Amino acid sequence: MTITTSAPARRLDVLAAPGDRHDEILTPAALDFVGKLAAAFGERRQSLMKERRRQVLRLGSGSPLVFPVATSAVRADPSWRVAPPAPGLSDRRVEITGPPDRRMAVNALNSGAHVWMADFEDATAPTWDNVVGGQLTLLDAIERRIDFTAESGKEYRLKDPGRLPTIVVRPRGWHLDEAHLEFDGRPVPAPLVDFGLYFFHCARRQIDAGQGPYFYLPKLENRYEARLWNDIFLFAQELLDIPRGTVRATVLIETVTAAFEMEEILYELREHSSGLNAGRWDYLFSLIKTFGHRTDFLLPDRAQVTMTAPFMRAYTELLVRTCHKRGAHAIGGMAAQVPSKDPAAHEAALAKVRLDKEREAEDGFDGSWVAHPGLVPLCRETFDHVLGERPHQIDRTRDDVDVTAAELLSVRRAGGPPSAEGVRTNIAVTLRYYDAWLRGQGAVALGGLMEDAATAEIARVQIWQWLRHRVIDRQTVTQVLDDEIERLGAEYPWARVEDVRELFERTALQPELPLFFTPDAYSRHLVRRAERLS
Template identity: 80%
Template sequence: MTTTAPTQQLRVVAAPGHRHDEILTPAALDFVGRLAAAFGERRRDLLKERRRQALRLASGSPLVFPMVTAAVRNDPSWRVAPPAPGLSDRRVEITGPPNRRMAVNALNSGAQVWMADFEDATSPTWDNIVDGQLTLLDAVERRLDFTTPEGKEYRLTDRGRLATVMVRPRGWHLDEEHLEFDGHPVPAALVDFGLYFFHCAQRQIDAGCGPYFYLPKLENRYEARLWNDVFVLAQDLLGIARGTVRATVLIETVTAAFEMEEILYELREHSAGLNAGRWDYLFSIIKTFGHRTDFLLPDRAKVTMSAPFMRAYTERLVRTCHRRGAHAIGGTAAQVPGRDPAANEAAFAKVRLDKEREAEDGFDGSWVAHPALVPVCREVFDGVLGERPHQLDRTRDDVEVTPADLLSVRRISGPPTPDGVRTNVSVALRYYAAWLRGQGAVALDGLMEDAATAEIARVQVWQWLRHRVVDREAVEQILDEEVAALGAEYPRTDLDDVRAIFETTVLRSELPLFFTPEAYSRHLVRRTEAQA
């Protein structure tokens, strides 16, 4: 399809790196520039609307199912597109950053899907972003390998089926400051999507699958509509049939939970279902209603998926998806096996119970964060699904969820414990330190933590301080102790930077919406003028 060229050239403002020229080709940059020209202003308008909505809810406006879209919810006739090749059976999905070691392990793991995560599991250094694209290109070409400094080799198996690749680009709220278009940073979502789509979409189609995505942090149907329009233009620009792209939306904001059907409707030609993202969802609850005492949450470990408002959220997700012929995918099992057999047995038992709940509720599959958990998750879903690829026939007509059900947080309220406060401070600090070192996913205390867990950790402390259920001096003392402990564990860590991120994202009176944008601009961006 012939289109008008963008009036401005997309520019790389970073030093070149090893093999970067394979990804940052003139044609690929032109493609991303076309997406930025078409959608950059609209994306900025939607971010402004996010802020307006936040102010409305903070001022007391009720959060309800939109009246203007009642016809969409009440119309029983529409369905999303049928499952695409490689996405019919999704009983086990493994998640992780798109680095070479993770990619080999994930593709070989026996999971049906690997979700390559540029969002929560990637520290967005420029090298990480471009190297992640190289990893995906090499994976599609089946030339992916990796050898550790100790000599351990990782290779793609030549036996059996590799996991289907799905890519999670960064959210609409993030910029990529190493690329400029018309004097502005390029939306990071369009960079991650555009580079992968340009290089790998046709290759994936030729391999019998397609370009598939996970969409994070959406807050409403308009943001889903924007993604759908991005897909349409991208397919048209490269001469790919409309409907080839498929995307699963993570319902990880409370406002999106009120528009599940509308989000599926906007993406119906390109939809691959919805996913329940636990920690980001709790993070969103606090961000949205943290000013209210009836939304005060206890220690995060005590907010389980059996909490009434979490049950309402997940059961509505399954019912919504299956009513429309879409997959419902469960949340992450983040346990990381260690050397203690007894601890591993306890962790596996916890994972099994969590996956049994999801499978019995009607989910079609679920996430794990470590290859060792793939057999546990598969065994559970095998027991429910048998030879069937999914359970879309379970429409869950027994489920009726009201707005009050989705917001019934006060039924699990309780004071934070000293251990809970310290754990949150410790997790946030240690994750920030790893993120500054270029690690977006890090094992802490037997769990694979990413940006989502760091976010819930920090906003809980902020909420407790705001409502004075935790003493500020006590938090500052814990902060001092945990920073000192971090310095002893990682002597080369820039403790001033780690502490600064904590203080600016936790101890301010106004809660920053995310820790990542400011931390990224201040600490991860290394701009060197270079014409692509």
């Protein structure tokens, strides 16, 4: 298959003020490359977003969610497999995630993890400085010039520049635009910006270093969205004369509709696939977005919905079986705990992480995620115990697993009604995360956990769901909201309490649930346009 690389000579405009070293990323050639991506795939992305909305309406009106009949032949065909592991992606037993912030990048690269996932999505508040600065961080990391001294005087240095984790980049999801770049008068899809700038500047550099341009793809909802990414990879490789199949991508199965198309997603990406990942919080968030109008999908406190809940077991076991059946890596979910200075709290947190990682390794996962460098040794030790000297356990095909559609959707057994503490925790976490996000910080340590947009999303949609089904009353929520807004202002005098409250009321207290908090909050608060510069 050959994809034409020609594109009409249309204009891509930068609508943001220049920043320090931005010219190193926003070169004419790089912007031209992003413009070609927008010209080739922008309309198709728009069509897929319309299909998402139609799917929401179909499922909301009672259409069943089932494994697609049209692709039964793909699932039944035993002959196809994904590409073999690419250099640097064979052993993935510990992956650390975090924003491409310079300080956190150095810590991640020094952590001893096998993979660093540089996250432009849930862990990054997409200010223009963060977007371009993240690209500079990646470029400097690959060039081994990322060492720096902070204003506090603390030095950040790579311990062993010759042995660093494999870098994998997570661009923003298809639902987001980049308002600071316009192509033909329309914002450029944000994932094309994140992918395009990194691919243009770093793909060849990564190949020369013996690896390649690798990606995590977030929030895909079906096989057509995977096919779009595959065509983007083909187009980009051809445009920059990079061998076909060099790109590799791991898809996060973090929407309930994608859980019903795991094999199809692997099939669409098969020459570029490096596996699937189980994204816990976004998956629960997706369940509420999709079925929140139904009482049989009413979830308890998020802390009660563990990975041992029957419907979560069905989802993760199906993921492992699907991946290993097709020769792909299955990567487990996030350990978000932040090590505590309190010995008792620290030991309790480590015990939870150990149980979670032991379950994943014993179930067949080939590796897992952590959010903090302090958890890397524990995760590695747990997977070492199961894997030994093997880089993975893809040969363990889990033929004993047979998951039905009903089992994936058996949420009723998840637990009891929400507690007063659960209501307060969800409101407090959402408000504090919103405040940090509005100030440009996308990953925040709150209550011993590293919270990001995914945890804020599940927290706010749970409040919406509980109100809709009257398991809590609006007066209670309003009182807790008042209390927590007051606490936020007292703890952080610089907090944008009015903006935070308004954002919470728009995203959690309206009759209709916004599918994401980020698009509207981004356009209202993070977009800072200047005159046209290119």
